[in-house]
Amino acid sequence: METIEPRPAAPSDSVTRVRAIDLLRALTMVLMVFVNDLWSLKDIPAWLEHVPRGVDGMGLADVVFPAFLFIVGMSLPFAIDSRRSKGDSDLQLVGHVLGRSIALLIMGVFFVNGETLNAGATGMTALVWDTVCSVAFILIWNAYPRTMPQWSQRGLKALGVFILLTLAFIYRGGEDGHLERFAPHWWGILGLIGWSYLVAALVTVFARGRLAILIGAWAAFSLLSLAWPAKLVPAPLHILPEPIIDGTMTALSLGGVIIARLFQIFQAKNENWRMTLVFAVIAILLIALSIYTRQFWGLSKLAATPAWLFLCSAFTLIAFTALYWISDMARKAHWFNPVKPAGTDTLLCYLMPAFLYLAMDVASLDLPAPWLTGGIGLFKSLIFALVCVWMASALRRIGIRLKL
Template sequence: MPQPETLLTQPATLTATPARVESIDILRALTMILMIFVNDLWSLKGIPLWLEHVSHEADGMGLADSVFPAFLFIVGMSLPFAINARRKKGDSGATLVGHVISRSIALLVMGVFLVNGESISEATTGLTRAGWNTLSCLSFILIWNAYPKTVAKWVLYGSKGLGIAVLLILAFIYRGEEEPRFATHWWGILGLIGWAYLAASLVTVFARNRLLFLVSAWTIFVLLSIANHADLLPEAIHVIPGAISGGTLVGLTMGGVVIATLFQTYRNRGDNTKMTLVFLAIAIILIGLAIYTRQFWGISKLRETPAWLFLCSALTILAFIGIYWLTDVAGKANWFTLIKPAGTDTLLCYLMPYFAYAFMGFLHLRLPEVVLIGSIGLLKSFLFALLCAWITGRLNRAGVKLKL
């Protein structure tokens, strides 16, 4: 049996591992369902506080505060599989770096457009928020849709060109309530994912499956997070986007990379039991680190504290262990068929609520008050999330599938 130091220094063996792992897709789908669910809680009244975000100053976490970090962790879990699959197809290091940069730019663009929609001045811009979000999301689909190879070139480039033109026009006519012109108020959820993805992906490309390299990178970003909250970072580091220099968001994503690399190694050996024990041990250590660091900076999503990083990483690992045994080992993946599109085309599923809210606004529709309160309201939001996943699946079958 390989010793720990051998596991750390030798590259993971990847030949027997597929480019997609069903349990990771299902974990991603469940996380996206939860994300849509908690993002819809604003429409409800009389719901438990523990479901919602806590305030910036609070030391604590609601369910909503655990979803975004879980998604970042899962982004990291997908990276070794995706990068290895592209290497097997013949992509060079330079090609991989170019692919990473293009995907990051796409996420940043989407994030900034959706963020500007939050503070749009409808009267000055001459466009409603619903109209802005609809046109933006339609443009994203036109630009980044995975068009069939049989589509004529003029249709392909015409659609992409139209999407780019619409975004440029929107940016030109935009007027905001706070900022007069189109600007990066903040990067938005998609933009933050884009920055974390950029840093973690570049590390993963150059690491070439060397676990010691990956663990070292995770440690560096964790130390950045701690140094940032201890006010030990030099002022010059702020030229780097905060989503990277702050350490926490990339630390979450790199944690996923490390776990996925370990997963590949143990799965190729067929050693599920040892893998589970190792993952449980890692989760316990992370929970211990969360408890220890909480005394200094608390647990906070909005402040991106180290304790939040450690605890959410541990919770995601535990969730993955359970789903892996249920789906890959026990063969119950069919239980999640309805939501699977939320895991295989997560970006399109994420955009669905923007279309739904715009549709309701255009038609001046409002749900009865009785379905917006308490338990019935929570059921409504959960069913809404399921509906978004179902529509995503139908759109995929119709040829609409986002691929960055």
């Protein structure tokens, strides 16, 4: 019996880099570093911060992480098509996905343990822990130049692995008298991204551009997002990690995959206005779903409610569409030059605050109280985020570039 294989997207529209995705990723990462620094400030607007657990609402900080998950999904069709165009098989793609997911999970777990570290029992502060972890991550996952001898690369990677193993061995967390050993207490931001990426990437690999499969997968995980808080998920499925079985995180990434695939289809036909109209309709439907489901479980990032999933997906889609018209159509991408490195050296940028915080601590740099208050404090946090971007850019220029 003859089998009809789905026609892959044309290379011209599938592997071309979309500036708007890079810029959206860059702006999201800058915002992530910015909101993560708000702890150092006082007397700032409450709408900038995370909404406490159990409260129905959402602040700016609650939008950043889901936007990043959505962007992870948006990158997948282009990345997978690019690898296929270079000859990668499905087995090779799955291997790459597994390796990248494991790397993110490892990073997430190490950072999570730093949150409960007992400095006296471990022999180092949380700032030192995060920085040493970041050094090890760079040693292991740096994209070393091809001119560098293989033995040197393997030696540096082995050093990074040794550092992590040593940290895990000496780690002690919790309070004196009730010390805990190194363990995955939860997955952390990078770990949550890793689980979402794992499922969304595998779906994208095997869907081979078939929109119906992608939409079906998104619908399935969106239904899980509805079923999980209603305690309707069958018990046998509870063996899966919560970031997968609760549906919300994975649905965010799969939503990005669908939008990227629609983008490829419309771009192949040069139908920008029709694409914009379709995206606008999708955003309206997502907002309507958010309003409807909010009455049952509220709007909450910490509870990962369906309303949060739908609303943040809509916001990210709107932001992407606006950036596409500004950067790719109006050719104004240069407006965002100061933050562009955060779109291409994203993970490296995420690691930079650890180095900067430690440097400030070692130098005993205590900023005056007015610099940490109100509008001036917010400006300080913005500069902090931009400095992290510029640090990542400087490291890239000397050959340090993380590639999972």
